[in-house]
Amino acid sequence: MPARTLTTIRPSGGTTTHQPIWVVLYVRVSSKDQEAEGFSIPAQVRLLREYAASKGFTILQEFIDIETAKASGRTHFSEMLAFLKKQHASCRTILVEKTDRLYRNLKDWVTLDELDVEIHFVKENEIVSRSSGSSAKLIHGFKVLMAKNVIDNLSEETRKGMLEKARSGIYPSFASVGYRNVDGPNGKRIITPDPATAGTITDLFARFSTGRYSLESLVAELSGEGVTTPCVGLRLTPWPIEVRDGAVFTA
Numbered sequence: 015m016p017a018r019t020l021t022t023i024r025p026s027g028g029t030t031t032h033q034p035i036w037v038v039l040y041v042r043v044s045s046k047d048q049e050a051e052g053f054s055i056p057a058q059v060r061l062l063r064e065y066a067a068s069k070g071f072t073i074l075q076e077f078i079d080i081e082t083a084k085a086s087g088r089t090h091f092s093e094m095l096a097f098l099k100k101q102h103a104s105c106r107t108i109l110v111e112k113t114d115r116l117y118r119n120l121k122d123w124v125t126l127d128e129l130d131v132e133i134h135f136v137k138e139n140e141i142v143s144r145s146s147g148s149s150a151k152l153i154h155g156f157k158v159l160m161a162k163n164v165i166d167n168l169s170e171e172t173r174k175g176m177l178e179k180a181r182s183g184i185y186p187s188f189a190s191v192g193y194r195n196v197d198g199p200n201g202k203r204i205i206t207p208d209p210a211t212a213g214t215i216t217d218l219f220a221r222f223s224t225g226r227y228s229l230e231s232l233v234a235e236l237s238g239e240g241v242t243t244p245c246v247g248l249r250l251t252p253w254p255i256e257v258r259d260g261a262v263f264t265a
Contacts, residue, residue, distance in 0.1 A: 036071070039073060040077050040109070042081070065109060065136045107132045108133045120158065123158045189205045191242075
């Protein structure tokens with residue numbers, strides 16, 4: 015998109031040329047969101063681009079995060095923060111669809127506030143910056159808390175669903191290294207030793223029993239040998255576990 019320079023006409027007839035306003039776009043979707051057109055990447059991008067054009071803004075960068083059940087985190091959100099820090103003198107404006115697209119927790123809110131940026135929540139018709147009035151900041155704070163509540167509630171519902179599956183004799187998640195998911199009696203999903211990788215678990219316990227390893231050092235050694243999780247090929251992680259009513263949860 016070409017840069018647009020804004021020109022202000024003075025009463026005397028002279029003109030003053032202003033620097034164009036540079037902005038970045040941030041878009042976030044989850045796998046479930048993409049099932050609905052209103053939350054899809056093209057829909058969000060189109061909305062934000064049209065808004066930028068209507069305001070005469072110039073888009074410097076577009077950051078898009080796609081969250082799935084298999085991969086958490088927001089790589090491009092972090093990249094956007096780094097970009098804004100680097101370009102702070104020339105670009106201090108973020109365009110995003112609405113509050114819950116931008117924030118996942120209170121830390122995100124504090125981080126962006128410390129960057130001293132102006133955020134346009136296009137669908138909510140709201141602009142927030144450090145110069146916003148106290149009432150506007152209060153209302154925005156409520157929206158951030160509501161967005162966090164939605165995330166927390168989804169986490170609770172997911173744990174409840176996994177617990178109910180475990181109580182019904184259904185393995186609630188992807189099998190760990192050394193095992194594989196199979197359909198058991200009555201179509202229930204269970205786990206069984208995986209002939210191809212079961213030896214890894216035996217070797218793991220044998221090494222740990224020597225007393226020469228902590229969980230972290232053992233995981234580091236196995237990862238260095240190329241051992242990965244079976245479901246998505248990720249590196250091993252020494253997650254602490256919690257057992258409740260026969261169900262195992264990672265912390």
